[in-house]
Amino acid sequence: MQITNVKIIVTSPGRNYVLVKIETDEPDLYGWGDATLNGRELAVASALEKHIGPLLIGRDPDRIEDIWQYLFRGTYWRGGPVLMTALAGVDLALWDIKGKRAGLPLYSLLGGKTREGALAYTHCGGQDFQEVEEHVRAAQEKGFKVIRVQVAIPGNVGTYGVGGAQEAAAATWGEGGALPQVERWEPGAYLRTVPRLLEHLRSRLGEEIELLHDVHERLNPIQAARLAREVEPFHLFFLEDPLRPEHKESFRLIRQHTTTPIAMGELFHSRWEALPLITEQLIDFIRCDLGHIGGLTEARKIAAIAESYQVQTAWHGPGDIAPITHAANVHLDTSITNFGVQEMVFFPEITQEVITGGPVFKDGYLWVTDKPGLGTDVDEVAAARYPYQRAYLPTVRRADGSVHDW
Numbered sequence: 001m002q003i004t005n006v007k008i009i010v011t012s013p014g015r016n017y018v019l020v021k022i023e024t025d026e027p028d029l030y031g032w033g034d035a036t037l038n039g040r041e042l043a044v045a046s047a048l049e050k051h052i053g054p055l056l057i058g059r060d061p062d063r064i065e066d067i068w069q070y071l072f073r074g075t076y077w078r079g080g081p082v083l084m085t086a087l088a089g090v091d092l093a094l095w096d097i098k099g100k101r102a103g104l105p106l107y108s109l110l111g112g113k114t115r116e117g118a119l120a121y122t123h124c125g126g127q128d129f130q131e132v133e134e135h136v137r138a139a140q141e142k143g144f145k146v147i148r149v150q151v152a153i154p155g156n157v158g159t160y161g162v163g164g165a166q167e168a169a170a171a172t173w174g175e176g177g178a179l180p181q182v183e184r185w186e187p188g189a190y191l192r193t194v195p196r197l198l199e200h201l202r203s204r205l206g207e208e209i210e211l212l213h214d215v216h217e218r219l220n221p222i223q224a225a226r227l228a229r230e231v232e233p234f235h236l237f238f239l240e241d242p243l244r245p246e247h248k249e250s251f252r253l254i255r256q257h258t259t260t261p262i263a264m265g266e267l268f269h270s271r272w273e274a275l276p277l278i279t280e281q282l283i284d285f286i287r288c289d290l291g292h293i294g295g296l297t298e299a300r301k302i303a304a305i306a307e308s309y310q311v312q313t314a315w316h317g318p319g320d321i322a323p324i325t326h327a328a329n330v331h332l333d334t335s336i337t338n339f340g341v342q343e344m345v346f347f348p349e350i351t352q353e354v355i356t357g358g359p360v361f362k363d364g365y366l367w368v369t370d371k372p373g374l375g376t377d378v379d380e381v382a383a384a385r386y387p388y389q390r391a392y393l394p395t396v397r398r399a400d401g402s403v404h405d406w
């Protein structure tokens with residue numbers, strides 16, 4: 001069997017996605033991968049179209065590990081979000097082909113089910129504690145047992161995860177489309193507000209609902225240690241991304257000060273970035289994004305390493321990766337033993353019109369179908385109806401105008 005074509009589709013049904021179709025010389029045997037990188041979609045599409053795709057023509061799609069090694073090490077330049085997202089797109093498409101060829105859902109190829117469904121969590125935000133509480137209650141009504149909570153921070157502009165930023169500067173427009181929204185953030189107000197949000201929620205919702213919070217890499221080590229310790233009484237499921245990904249050694253400081261579980265990983269682009277946090281047990285949940293870490297081939301190795309250190313998985317599952325990666329998440333979740341929790345979103349109908357299939361949410365858990373492969377597909381005619389529209393992630397500046405981490 002041979003790869004005959006690598007097709008890249010950039011489409012924008014609700015938001016921009018980069019989709020990879022790998023076609024073979026066997027009739028109707030093809031695979032779809034997701035190579036979406038929010039705000040840098042065309043960089044990944046170009047890497048795939050101009051450099052990586054031509055290297056795949058004529059290769060045996062069954063040889064996934066060999067292709068992975070060739071694209072990661074065999075081309076000299078390695079790592080980073082663009083190339084690892086491109087590699088992930090190829091990897092997921094190849095696994096999709098393998099499953100279709102075997103007539104088996106991917107979880108079966110990965111060793112079969114270790115659980116019936118993957119415990120899921122969703123995002124709840126709000127402009128104030130009351131609104132967050134209302135959204136949490138609504139999510140509980142939907143069956144969620146684990147919920148991420150974020151709240152607008154007084155004096156800050158466009159706090160992450162609030163859903164409809166406070167007074168974020170409107171996205172400005174330049175030649176060719178939108179430019180990044182500029183938001184403002186100060187640590188003092190944030191550090192004072194988050195413990196009070198959790199105190200409010202625990203006092204009104206009780207202890208049973210599992211809550212987590214995403215710091216979004218915005219604190220320095222001592223601030224993160226302070227926050228992790230101050231939220232201890234509220235028993236978070238985990239505190240996510242307390243530090244910038246560059247500062248892995250500083251997780252030791254957080255560990256010294258708290259028993260709040262820590263999660264990190266969505267901004268890592270290789271297992272070597274995650275390795276010290278796992279082997280030193282500086283985190284409790286590894287949250288890599290299968291679409292940015294190099295795909296299923298890499299993520300299952302990370303899961304295996306983490307298993308030996310009692311670190312559980314919590315793969316990244318935001319709205320800015322395609323349902324294809326979400327499907328890969330859940331196939332892996334349901335075939336490993338150290339699964340922790342799975343982040344998810346509900347995709348709008350416009351997205352589901354183009355990218356069909358993907359995990360199904362029911363009673364707090366995510367399920368994948370028994371369809372062969374990933375169980376997703378792409379309607380190329382529909383995809384063509386939604387051309388790429390330039391868009392960026394916001395940027396953040398401190399009150400003094402200096403750059404901060406969004």
Ligand code: CS2
Pocket residue numbers: 038214216266316317318319320343393
């Ligand atoms: C967030 C993401 O879901 C999360 O944990 O950190 O939504 C993240 O902000 C985006 O994926 C960035 O593109």
Ligand code: MG
Pocket residue numbers: 214216240241266
């Ligand atoms: Mg996050």
